[in-house]
Amino acid sequence: MRLASFRSAEAEGYGAIVDDGVIDLGRRLPALPTLRxxxxxxxxQTLRDAAKGQSADHALADVELLIPIPAPEKIWCVGVNYADRNAEYKDGSDLPRYPSLFCRSASSFVGHGVPLERPKVSEQLDYEGEIALVIGRGGRHIPRESALDHVxxxxxxNEGTVRDWLRHGKFNVTQGKNFDRSGSIGPWIVTSDDIDLSRPLELTTxxxxxxxxxxxxxxxxxxxxxxxxxxxTFATLKPGDIIVTGTPTGAGVRFDPxxxxxxxxxxxxxxxxIGLLSNRVVDEA
Structure with missing residues (x-):
């Protein structure tokens, strides 16, 4: 099942994607006002039942797709996670023992089809294509052998990054990772019962x-x-939390020039x- 959050001419809502349209599930399920x-x-199953046999309420061309969970409690991002990424840094360091982590705000992302903004203070906006997990069942101290049951x-x-702002602070990358509307998430969530998480997924940017x-x-x-x-082990995962799992080699910063x-x-x-996430780039107004 493909589920998306959207903004129509009337209101914000969420629904099931069918062909080139969206079935408004929020309107049909008032006790569940948001996808979160x-x-x-x-x-x-309630969502599936509500969508069964229904026609689209909106054409996709007539709505603005939002990030699938517009107000997640947490967005965790993972750095240096694909093989060969560590070598890109050319610092002679060993492979990491633990994931590199940072957080992003929801306001730093837009949805599919919405322009990304190159900020006024920098020309170094870069792309990072990634797969993101959406948490379903929360938990703390989740065993690895049952972890995928929580997805x-x-x-x-597209974990858009403003490169020359990554090192403004001595120990963090937060500034360069949190410019408003510099990245995107979407276009929708494909539920885990419709995708085999045990098989490799091919990512292309x-x-x-x-x-x-x-x-x-x-x-x-x-x-x-x-x-x-x-x-x-250190943070309770909550339903709707998003985990952005890392980008392959080939970001713009790695070319010469x-x-x-x-x-x-x-x-x-x-x-x-999963689908195709697409965004044009514009200058910040």
Whole structure:
């Protein structure tokens, strides 16, 4: 099942994606006003039943897709997670023993089809195509062997980064990772019962049709189940939390000279079985 949050001419809502339209489930299920509420209630079958046999209420072309969970409690992001990524830093360091982590705010992301903003203070906006997990059943100290049971579904992320702001602080990358509307998540969530999490997923990022990144989750240094087990040792995972699982080699900063995003560029992140996340780049107004 594909589930999305959206804004129509009347209101914000959420629904099931069918063909080129969306069935408004929030209107049909008033006790579950947002997708986050629906996930927390553990009502996937209720969502399926509400969508069964229904026609789309809106054409996709007539709504704005929001990030699938517009107000998650937490967005965790994982750095340096694909094989060969550590070597890109050319610092001679050993492979990491633990994941590198940072947090992003929901306001730093837009949905599918909404422009990414290159900020006024920098020309170094970069792309990072990634797969994101959406937590269904929360928990703390989750065993690795049952960790995937806590995944509600998968979505895509362009974890847009403003490179020259990454090192403003001595010990963090927070500034460069949290510019408003610098990244995107979407277009929707594919529920975990419709995708085999045990099989490798192929991730591709393109800029203006040119392939820049391509890799599979078979090469993750910290696979999905290990990430969930690790994160939950210190933080309680909540329904609707988003975990962005890392980007392959090939970001713009790694070219010589670097290839920064500029207004008019089209960035596409694609994974078969999940979908295509697409955003144009504009300058901050």
């Amino acid at each position: 509420h629906a996930i927390a209630a553990g009502t996937l 509600f579904g998968l979505t895509l992320c 393109r800029v203006n049709g040119e392939e820049r990144q391509n890799d599979t989750t078979e090469r993750l240094m910290f696979p999905f189940d290990r990430l969930l087990a690790y994160l939950s 670097p290839r920064w995003l500029k207004p008019g560029d089209l960035v596409e992140v694609e994974v078969p079985g």
